[in-house]
Amino acid sequence: MIMVGVRGQRTPTPRWEPRLRTTAISLAAIAFAGLIYGVFFFISETGDDDSSGGGISSAVREQVTTASRPATADIVVGEGVDRDMIESVIRPVVVASGYDRPVQLVAAAATTRPLMTVSAGADAAATVQLAGARWVPVVNFFHDADDIPLGVLQRLVRGEAAAWSELGSAVPGDVRFIVPTGSSGLAEALQVDLVSPNLEVQPADAIPALVNSDKVILALIPFAEVDHRVRSLAVDGISLTRQVGDPAAYPLVSRLSLSLGEADGQEASLRDSLVTALREAYRAEPAQTTRLLATGDIIFGRCTWTRTIEAGVNHAAFLEVGEFLEAADFTLGNMDNTLSDSIEPRGCGTGTLNFVAPTNFVEGLVYAGFDVITQGSNHVRDYGSQYVIETYEALDRHGIAHAGAGANVAEAQAAVIHEVNGVRFAIFSGVNIDVADNSPYWATADSAGSAPIDEASIAAVVESVRGQVDHVIFAPQWGTEYISGPSQSQQAMGEAALAAGVDLVVGNHPHVPQSALYNDERGFIAWSLGNFVYDQNWCYWTERSNILEAVFGDGRLLSVRYIPVKIENFHRPHIAEASDRSNVLTLVELASTGQLANDFICNSGNLSTALAPFE
Numbered sequence: 001m002i003m004v005g006v007r008g009q010r011t012p013t014p015r016w017e018p019r020l021r022t023t024a025i026s027l028a029a030i031a032f033a034g035l036i037y038g039v040f041f042f043i044s045e046t047g048d049d050d051s052s053g054g055g056i057s058s059a060v061r062e063q064v065t066t067a068s069r070p071a072t073a074d075i076v077v078g079e080g081v082d083r084d085m086i087e088s089v090i091r092p093v094v095v096a097s098g099y100d101r102p103v104q105l106v107a108a109a110a111t112t113r114p115l116m117t118v119s120a121g122a123d124a125a126a127t128v129q130l131a132g133a134r135w136v137p138v139v140n141f142f143h144d145a146d147d148i149p150l151g152v153l154q155r156l157v158r159g160e161a162a163a164w165s166e167l168g169s170a171v172p173g174d175v176r177f178i179v180p181t182g183s184s185g186l187a188e189a190l191q192v193d194l195v196s197p198n199l200e201v202q203p204a205d206a207i208p209a210l211v212n213s214d215k216v217i218l219a220l221i222p223f224a225e226v227d228h229r230v231r232s233l234a235v236d237g238i239s240l241t242r243q244v245g246d247p248a249a250y251p252l253v254s255r256l257s258l259s260l261g262e263a264d265g266q267e268a269s270l271r272d273s274l275v276t277a278l279r280e281a282y283r284a285e286p287a288q289t290t291r292l293l294a295t296g297d298i299i300f301g302r303c304t305w306t307r308t309i310e311a312g313v314n315h316a317a318f319l320e321v322g323e324f325l326e327a328a329d330f331t332l333g334n335m336d337n338t339l340s341d342s343i344e345p346r347g348c349g350t351g352t353l354n355f356v357a358p359t360n361f362v363e364g365l366v367y368a369g370f371d372v373i374t375q376g377s378n379h380v381r382d383y384g385s386q387y388v389i390e391t392y393e394a395l396d397r398h399g400i401a402h403a404g405a406g407a408n409v410a411e412a413q414a415a416v417i418h419e420v421n422g423v424r425f426a427i428f429s430g431v432n433i434d435v436a437d438n439s440p441y442w443a444t445a446d447s448a449g450s451a452p453i454d455e456a457s458i459a460a461v462v463e464s465v466r467g468q469v470d471h472v473i474f475a476p477q478w479g480t481e482y483i484s485g486p487s488q489s490q491q492a493m494g495e496a497a498l499a500a501g502v503d504l505v506v507g508n509h510p511h512v513p514q515s516a517l518y519n520d521e522r523g524f525i526a527w528s529l530g531n532f533v534y535d536q537n538w539c540y541w542t543e544r545s546n547i548l549e550a551v552f553g554d555g556r557l558l559s560v561r562y563i564p565v566k567i568e569n570f571h572r573p574h575i576a577e578a579s580d581r582s583n584v585l586t587l588v589e590l591a592s593t594g595q596l597a598n599d600f601i602c603n604s605g606n607l608s609t610a611l612a613p614f615e
Contacts, residue, residue, distance in 0.1 A: 071101065071102075072101055072102045072103065072104050073099065073101055073102070073103045073104070073115045073267060073270065074103075074104055074106045074110070074111035074113070074114045074115060075090065075103065075104070075105050075106070075114065075115055075116050075117075075118065075274075076105075076106055076107065076108050076110075076111065076114045076116070076117040076118065077105045077106070077107070077118050078108070078117065078118060078119040078120055079120065081118050081119065081120050081185070081256065082132075082182070082185065083105060085281070086105065086118055086278075087105060089274075089277050089278055089281045090103065090274050090277065090278075092277075093270075093273050093274055093277045094270070094274075096273075097269065097270050097273055099266060099270050100266070103115075103270075113261060113262075114261045115260075115261050115263060115267060115270070115271050115274075116258055116259070116260055116261060116271055116274060116275075117258070117259040117261070118256060118257075118258055118278075119256065119257045119258075119259070120185055120187075120188045120254070120255075120256065120257075121188045121255055121256075121257060122188075122255045122257060123257035123259070125259070126257035126258055126259045127258055127259055127260045128257070128258035128260070128275055128278075128279070129255065129256075129257055129258075130255065130256040130257070130258065130278060130279060130282040131253050131254075131255055131256075131282055132185050132189075132253065132254035132255055132256050132282050133185055133186075133189070133222045133223065133224070133253070133254045134222070134223040134240060134250060134252060134253050134254075135186060135189050135190075135220050135221070135222060135223070135252040135253070135254070136220070136221060136222070136223050136226050136232050136233070136235075136240060136241070136252070137153065137218055137219070137220055137232070137233040137235065137252075138207070138208075138211055138218070138219050138220075138221055138226065138230040138231065138232050138233065139211055139215070139217065139218050139219075139230065139231050139233060140211050140212050140214070140215045140217070140230070140231060141212055141229065141230060141231050141518045141519070141560075142215070142231075142585070142588075142589040142592075142593075143169070143171065143215055143231050144169050144170055144171065144585075145164070145167050145168070145169045145171075145231075145233055146168075146233060146234060147167075147233055147234040147235070147236075147237060147239075148167055148218070148233050148234070148235060149235070149236055150190075150235055150236050150251050150252065152166065152167065153190060153220070153235070153252070154190055154191065154192050156175060156177040156218070157177070157179075157187075157190050157192050157194060157196060157199065158192055158196055159196030159199065161174050161175075162174060162175045163175070164216065171215045171216060173216050174216070175216060175217075175218050176200070176214070176216045176217045176218070177199070177200065177217075177218055177219075177220075178200045178201070178202050178207065178210065178211075178217060178218070178219040178220075179194070179199060179200070179201055179202075179219065179220050180201070180202065180203065180204035180207060180219070180220075180221055180222075180225075181201050181202065181203050181204065182204075183201075183220075185254025185255075185256075186220065186254065188254050188255060189252050189253055189254040189255075190252070202219075204221060204222075204225055207219045207221055207225075207230075208227075208229040208230050208519070208521075209519070211230055212229065212230070212518075212519055218233075220252075223240055223287070223554075224554070226240075226241060226558055226559075227521065227556055227557060227558060228518070228523075228524045228550070228557040228558065228559060228560045229518060229519050229520075229521060231559075231561075232558070232559055235250065235251055235252050236251055238250045238251070240287070241289065241551055241553070241558045241559040242289075242291070242549075242551055242559055242561070243289055243291050243551070256278070256282055258275060258278065260275070287553040287554040288421055288422075288553060289421075289551050289552065289553035289558065290329045290330060290420055290421045290423050290551070290552045290553065291328050291329045291330070291549065291550075291551050292328060292329065292330045292331070292332060292473075292504075292548075292549070292550045292551070292552070293324075293325055293328040293330075293331050293332070293547055293548070293549055293563075294331075294332040294333070294475070294506045294526075294529070294547070294548045294550070295325070295331075295332070295333045295334065295529065295532040295547055295548075296334065296508055296528070296529035296530045296531050296532040296545045296546065296547075297334055297336045297508050297509070297511065297529075297530070297531050297532055297533075297534055298317075298333050298334060298335045298336065298337075298365075298373075298532050298533040298534075299335075299336045299337050299355050299379070299531075299533060299534045299535075300317075300335070300337050300339070300355065300356075300357035300361045300364075300533070301337045301345060301346065301352070301354070301355025301356055301357055302346065302347060302348060302350065302352060302355060302535050303347065303348040303535030303570035303571060304317060304357075304533055304534065304535055304570065304571040305345045305346075305347055305357050305361075306347035306348040306570075307348075307535075307569055307570055307571040307572070308357075308361070308364075308571065309347075314360050314361055314363040314364050314367075315363055315364040315366075315367035315368070316364070316571070316572065317364055317533045317571045317572050317573070318364050318367055318368040318533075318572075319572065320568075320572055320573065320574035320575075321368065321547075321565070321573055321574060321575065322367050322368040322369070324575065325368040325369050325370070325547075326367075326368055326369030327369075328369070328549075329420050329421060330371050330372075330418065330420045330425070331368065331369045331370045331371050331372075332370070332371065332372050332373075332374070332427065332473070332475065332506065333365065333368075333370045333372075333373050333374070333532070334373070334374045334375075334377070334429075334475060334477070334506075334508045335365075335373050335374070335375055335377070335391075336355065336377045336378075336379045336380075336477070336508075336509075337355035337356060337357060337377075337379050337380075337382070338355065338356045338357075338379065338380060338381075338382050338383050338387045338388070338390075338391055339356070339357055339358070339359045339361060339362065339387075339390065339391040339394045340356055340358070340359065340383065340387045340390050340391070341358055341359050341390075342390075343356045343383055343387070345357055345358070348535070348570070353382075354379070354382040354383065355379050355382060356382065356383060356387075359390070359391075359394035362394050362395060362397075362398045362400065363398070365395075365398070365400055366398050366399075366400070370400055371400065371401060371418060371420075372400070372401045372402065372403065372416060372418055372427050373395055373400055373401075373402045374402070374403050374404040374427065374429035374475040375388075375391065375392065375402055375403070375404045375405035375429065375450065376403070376404025376405060376412070376429030376430035376431045376450045376451050376453070376475070376476060376477055377404070377405075377431055377441070377450055377477045377509070378431050378433055378435075378438075378441045378450070378477060378509070380405050380441070380449065380450050381440065381441055381448075381449050381450070385443075385447045385448040385449055386448070388405050388406075388407075388443075388448035388449055388450075389407055389448050391405070392405060392406070401416045401418055401427075402416065403415060403416040403427050403428050403429045403475070404428065404429025404430055404431075404450060404451050404475070405429075405443065405448070405449065405450050405451065406443055406448065406451070407443075407448045408443055408444065408445055408446060408447070408448065409442070409443040409444055409445055409449075409451070409452065410445075411443070412430070412442075412443040412448075412449060412450060412451035412452075413428070413430065413451040413452070413453075413457060413460075413461060414428070414461075414464075415427060415428035415461055415464065415465050415472075416428070417465070417468065417469060423470045423471065423552060424468065424469040424470050424471075425469060425470070425471050425472070425473055426462075426465040426468070426469040426471070426472045426473070427472075427473045427474075427475060428451070428461045428472075428473075428474060428475070429450075429451060429474070429475045429476060429477075430450060430451030430452060430453030430457070430476055430477070431450045431451070431452070431453065431476070431477040431478070431509075432452065432453045432454060432476065432477075432478055432489065432493065433477060433478055433479065433480075433509055434478075434479055434480040434487050434489060438452065450477075453476055453478075453493065454493065455492060455493055455495075455496035456496075458474065458493060458496045458497050458500055458502075459496060459499075459500040462497075462500035462501050462502060463500070466501070470552075470555065471503045471504070471552055471557070472501060472502045472503055472504075473502070473503065473504045473505075473506065474497045474502045474504070474505045474506070475505075475506045475507070475508070476493065476505070476507055476508075476509075477507075477508055477509040478490050478493060478507055478509055479507065479509055479510050479514070479527065479528060480510060481509070481510050481511055481512075482510060482511060482512050482539070482541070482542075482600055482601060482602045483510060483512070483514070483598060483599060483600055483601065484512070484514055484515060484587065484591040484596055484597075484598055484599060484601045485514055485515040485527060485591050485596075485598035486507075486514065486515065486527040486598070490507065490527055494507075494517065494525045494527070497523075497525075498520060498522040498523045498525070499522075502523055503523045503524075503552075503556075503557050504523060504524050504550055504557060504560075505523065505524070505525040505526065506526050506529065506548060507525070507526055507527045507528045507529070508528055508529060508530075509528065510527075510528040510530070511528075511530060511531050511534070511536060511542050512528065512530050512531075512539070512541040512542060512545075512601060512602065513528065513529065513530040513541065513544065513545050513546050513584055513587055513588055514526075514527040514528035514530075514588075514591060515527055515588060515591035515592040515598075516560075516562075516588060516592045517592075518560065518592060523557065524550070524557060524560050526546075526548050526560075526562075529545050529546045529547070529548055530542070530544065530545025530546060531543070531545050531567060532545055532547075532565065532567075532573055533567070533571055533572075533573060534567065534571070535570035535571060537567075537570060538602075539602035540602075541587070541601055541602060542602065543566060543567045544564065544565070544566050544567070544576065544580055544583070544584050545564070545565055545567075545573075545584070546562040546563060546564055546565065546584060546588070547562075547563040547564075547565055548560065548561075548562060548563075549561040549562075549563055562584070562585060562588060563575065564576035564580060564581045564583075564584035564585060566580050587601075
């Protein structure tokens with residue numbers, strides 16, 4: 001029977017309707033119970049069908065759980081966050097997790113239920129705080145600046161002028177400030193907006209060449225892009241590349257905040273894995289660095305021997321620099337003489353070119369903290385091959401590693417491996433100076449001497465240590481004495497070294513400071529550091545030289561600096577004072593940048609007019 005309702009009249013209720021309602025309520029109750037059971041079963045026993053017929057099928061369970069999960073896992077990426085970086089971190093995590101829904105990076109307005117929100121800056125309300133990129137100010141390799149206050153960087157970003165003189169630099173004019181393209185997080189690190197119309201933006205890979213083209217340029221680049229080609233500055237007294245200050249307190253760091261959305265089951269597992277991956281990618285810990293100091297020629301013979309005997313202590317030559325050298329993680333020197341207790345040394349006034357000192361002079365090397373001494377030189381066989389062995393045995397007794405000389409050619413050419421801070425260095429040496437015949441210096445198959453070196457032997461030594469070490473250092477005796485730059489043979493061997501994979505070349509023998517190859521991304525070459533402990537006082541440049549500071553970290557050569565020294569009283573180096581320091585650094589800069597002819601520099605008549613103040 002069908003009842004039709006009429007407006008204004010009550011419609012009678014059929015007698016069967018209460019029974020229908022009761023039946024509907026009962027079915028709803030059963031369905032709800034089934035839903036609860038299905039959800040519980042999916043979470044606790046995913047994938048098992050109930051073959052008894054009393055449970056819920058896997059297909060029904062999938063429909064129930066699908067209805068309760070979002071179609072995608074949304075990660076909100078806020079403004080100022082490097083979206084590409086975030087994507088590169090999360091993609092492998094998502095693939096490895098086997099997550100069965102799309103994961104997408106979205107803007108905040110595109111989702112109501114984000115799995116996670118990634119914001120630039122330090123948000124106190126966020127669940128997780130991460131440190132992002134560390135930014136480093138860099139300038140021309142030959143610049144004289146060392147430190148820049150954070151406040152000055154903030155002024156530069158706002159477009160305000162800052163003169164180099166404010167930073168204690170002699171460079172004239174105002175700073176030309178550059179940041180790299182795509183500087184995500186830099187605004188937060190500087191705590192200012194990058195909105196200045198005067199802000200210059202350049203591709204990151206072009207910045208090293210730009211700063212080396214003009215000393216007025218200062219650029220900010222991520223720590224991951226810093227290497228030896230530029231001079232990196234400290235910020236507020238803290239340097240990430242030179243072990244100055246507390247790196248944990250470094251102020252120029254981009255930060256990220258993670259706000260975690262509600263999730264359970266597979267979503268929660270994925271979210272936690274993503275947080276772990278982002279923590280690793282945005283580690284706050286600065287890279288561990290290893291600081292190397294390397295010196296020029298050490299010759300204990302002649303007047304150095306005389307002055308040491310007069311002083312009454314075997315470390316007399318190192319009294320002014322011993323603590324400085326010993327403080328490095330790794331100290332490398334080149335010894336250009338024989339050590340023997342059976343040969344009478346020839347002291348001041350003899351004019352001898354055969355250099356020898358007693359074996360106890362090694363105590364000076366110990367005092368100064370030398371870890372490795374190279375012996376590939378033209379003087380190690382001054383008194384015969386038998387004394388080569390006595391020399392390196394004296395080093396052995398005092399725990400100083402050595403390379404470049406040996407009982408035979410194979411031993412002489414072998415690299416020594418030195419480990420410090422968990423980083424393994426291979427160091428090798430040898431001699432090939434610009435004379436008609438180097439064979440009197442060289443070891444042979446059955447006699448001791450220095451290692452012969454050429455392009456082929458350099459490549460062979462590097463290949464022999466490949467895969468065993470983190471860095472390779474080559475410390476040759478080469479070139480022509482008393483000229484300001486490399487000879488053709490030096491250049492050929494230097495290119496062979498970099499091509500083979502050498503990170504750092506520390507050359508000696510010319511007895512004067514020479515130019516540097518500083519702008520090659522493969523590695524750094526100091527063609528000659530000059531004398532370090534020696535008695536040549538007949539030329540301004542033979543009494544002035546450089547200690548080389550090289551800092552390694554993050555698997556690369558981060559920084560190289562020259563530290564000028566002056567030799568006093570025929571034997572004792574000390575850190576150079578202002579005028580000598582400036583002169584030595586200027587010589588290296590002019591010679592390295594082509595402003596000084598590669599010529600004999602111990603005759604003032606042959607000096608470039610650019611060096612007239614030194615004459």
